[in-house]
Amino acid sequence: MLKLSKKTDYALMAVQYMSEKGADRVVNTKEIAEEYNIPGELLAKVLQKLGKKGLIVSQNGPKGGYLLAKSPADISVLSVIQAIEGHVGITECYHNEDSTCMQMPRCNIRTPLRNIQNSIYGLLDSMSIAEMKEFGSATIVPQSRLYGHRT
Amino acid sequence: MLKLSKKTDYALMAVQYMSEKGADRVVNTKEIAEEYNIPGELLAKVLQKLGKKGLIVSQNGPKGGYLLAKSPADISVLSVIQAIEGHVGITECYHNEDSTCMQMPRCNIRTPLRNIQNSIYGLLDSMSIAEMKEFGSATIVPQSRLYGHRT
DNA sequence: ATGGTCTCCGATAGAAATAGTCGGCGACTG
DNA sequence: CAGTCGCCGACTATTTCTATCGGAGACCAT
Numbered sequence: 587m588l589k590l591s592k593k594t595d596y597a598l599m600a601v602q603y604m605s606e607k608g609a610d611r612v613v614n615t616k617e618i619a620e621e622y623n624i625p626g627e628l629l630a631k632v633l634q635k636l637g638k639k640g641l642i643v644s645q646n647g648p649k650g651g652y653l654l655a656k657s658p659a660d661i662s663v664l665s666v667i668q669a670i671e672g673h674v675g676i677t678e679c680y681h682n683e684d685s686t687c688m689q690m691p692r693c694n695i696r697t698p699l700r701n702i703q704n705s706i707y708g709l710l711d712s713m714s715i716a717e718m719k720e721f722g723s724a725t726i727v728p729q730s731r732l733y734g735h736r737t
Numbered sequence: 738m739l740k741l742s743k744k745t746d747y748a749l750m751a752v753q754y755m756s757e758k759g760a761d762r763v764v765n766t767k768e769i770a771e772e773y774n775i776p777g778e779l780l781a782k783v784l785q786k787l788g789k790k791g792l793i794v795s796q797n798g799p800k801g802g803y804l805l806a807k808s809p810a811d812i813s814v815l816s817v818i819q820a821i822e823g824h825v826g827i828t829e830c831y832h833n834e835d836s837t838c839m840q841m842p843r844c845n846i847r848t849p850l851r852n853i854q855n856s857i858y859g860l861l862d863s864m865s866i867a868e869m870k871e872f873g874s875a876t877i878v879p880q881s882r883l884y885g886h887r888t
Numbered sequence: 889a890t891g892g893t894c895t896c897c898g899a900t901a902g903a904a905a906t907a908g909t910c911g912g913c914g915a916c917t918g
Numbered sequence: 919c920a921g922t923c924g925c926c927g928a929c930t931a932t933t934t935c936t937a938t939c940g941g942a943g944a945c946c947a948t
Contacts, residue, residue, distance in 0.1 A: 587742055587825055587832070587935095588741065588826075589825070589829070589832050590738070590739065590850075591738055591906065591907085592829070592907065592908095593906080593907080594738075595846065599844065602845045603845065614922095615924075616923085625908060628907070630925085633924085634924075634925065644924060645916085646914080646917095646922095646924055646925085647915055647916025647917050648917050648923065663853070671738045674738055675739075676739060676740060678740070681740050689746070689773045689774055689775065694750055694870075695750055695753055698869040698872040701872045702860065702861070702872070706739075706860070710853070718853075719845075721848070721849040721852045738905085743937095765893090776936085776938080778938060779937055782897090785895075796895085797893095797894065797945055798893070798894060798944055798945025799893040800945085800947095801895060802895085
């Protein structure tokens with residue numbers, strides 16, 4: 587229903603939080619969990635996934651935690667979403683590679699929806715974590731935000 | 738996970754189908770269900786919802802069925818989606834009016850996500866069923882497709 | 889007027905995704 | 919070498935989505 591999962595929300599919050607704290611500050615799971623009232627063990631899994639995907643870097647041991655792997659300006663919102671949700675698609679047939687969709691043979695909305703999907707992707711891909719924060723205060727989304735994308 | 742439900746897919750297919758058949762042709766549930774291999778009883782419910790929302794008009798009795806209530810150019814993709822899924826939001830707090838989100842007090846992504854959501858809405862709202870069909874053959878989504886939306 | 893066809897509606901069962909939990913392992917710092 | 923913290927897999931609970939069932943009401947043709 588076009589809704590992001592809670593895990594994804596948590597991921598975005600965490601990344602945003604780290605970006606606020608600065609590049610040198612090691613942040614641990616508990617700290618974020620308490621800040622936002624997120625169940626610690628669930629957030630831990632989310633951060634682990636972000637780590638695997640190379641978006642953040644982990645540091646073990648006491649005083650350990652996480653750091654952003656790159657500058658907030660270089661982390662796209664889409665990359666965070668995809669790190670958690672895997673390959674995302676607006677419909678079953680774009681979401682699942684080997685989907686056995688009964689409607690496929692005569693489907694009249696497959697291609698149009700792909701175009702819509704690509705547009706949404708373009709928006710999410712073009713927006714960085716750093717930009718997203720600014721959007722918080724901005725009231726208007728710039729017009730130049732959406733692109734045509736080849737099918 | 739940013740995916741439309743199957744019901745919504747069915748709704749879009751059905752509306753598209755009706756638009757193809759022309760304004761005067763009464764289409765019944767069974768016909769659409771067979772064309773696209775959709776479970777008949779489920780499609781029936783979907784069409785009923787579209788009827789309630791005034792997107793299509795029902796005609797009872799034998800030789801009954803459905804007609805588009807307006808021209809395909811006047812039916813937005815968003816209106817079809819919302820007819821089936823109700824109020825849609827990219828996050829829980831925008832999806833559910835009375836959501837008790839534990840992250841609310843300090844949430845750092847609420848407003849930015851709303852802007853993103855509004856952008857997506859703008860796209861879906863500005864696209865009609867008639868246009869959607871053309872997007873099926875087009876390879877490029879026009880640049881002018883996204884707007885700024887007030888928060 | 890009546891039987892067949894079709895929409896309409898609520899309830900419910902089954903399947904799948906999501907949210908959250910638990911327990912043990914390994915790495916690091918002081 | 920002990921405590922802290924990340925790492926990982928399995929597990930349960932909850933919610934949402936998908937699909938089905940049974941019956942009521944509208945309508946047309948004969």
